[in-house]
Amino acid sequence: MASDGKNLRDVYMPIQLFGHRGVTLLDSGCEKSIIGARLLPDGVEVRPTTRTLLAASGTSIPLEGECDVHFKVAGRKFNICAVVTKSMHEFILGIDFLPKNVSAWDFGTGHICVRNLWVRLHRCSTKQEHRYVLMVIRVLLLHPVLKLMSL
Numbered sequence: 001m002a003s004d005g006k007n008l009r010d011v012y013m014p015i016q017l018f019g020h021r022g023v024t025l026l027d028s029g030c031e032k033s034i035i036g037a038r039l040l041p042d043g044v045e046v047r048p049t050t051r052t053l054l055a056a057s058g059t060s061i062p063l064e065g066e067c068d069v070h071f072k073v074a075g076r077k078f079n080i081c082a083v084v085t086k087s088m089h090e091f092i093l094g095i096d097f098l099p100k101n102v103s104a105w106d107f108g109t110g111h112i113c114v115r116n117l118w119v120r121l122h123r124c125s126t127k128q129e130h131r132y133v134l135m136v137i138r139v140l141l142l143h144p145v146l147k148l149m150s151l
Helices: 127-136 144-150
Strands: 012-017 020-026 034-036 052-054 065-073 076-085 091-093 102-106 111-114 117-120 140-142
Touching: 012 091, 012 117
Parallel strands: 020 091, 034 076
Antiparallel strands: 012 020, 012 065, 034 091, 052 140, 065 076, 102 111, 111 117
16 A cells, blocks of 8 residues: 555544543554454453454564553443554554444544444544554454464
8 A cells, every 4th residue: 555645544543541531543454453462451451352353464463462442432431342463552443342332333533433423533644643543444353263264
């Protein structure tokens, strides 16, 4: 995927993550939500996982496990089970979150409707962030059973 930086889209949703203000990348091409291990506060239980995380190139991305992530969007509480990796430093909400919670996404105005509340999205602020997003946006998560079925 290539970009000249002129067509940056609003794909970051403002959130409160573990009590701190931040953003999450919304990625409909990501099958399972992902969180960088460094974003987790002390005491968060990371459980073992049987899932496998693959980059678009097919390279395996090591996982630490999975955990419950509690966050707020415009004051509303959400919870998602996400896989944990030390290889990325972002929180990405994938297709496991989007259809259940998002009823509309207005790409023209950069707004998303989350549980009947319209939220203004943000775009990457630097070229370096944009390159990082392009790298992770095509991450593919395979469940072991699906992996076996495709062999």
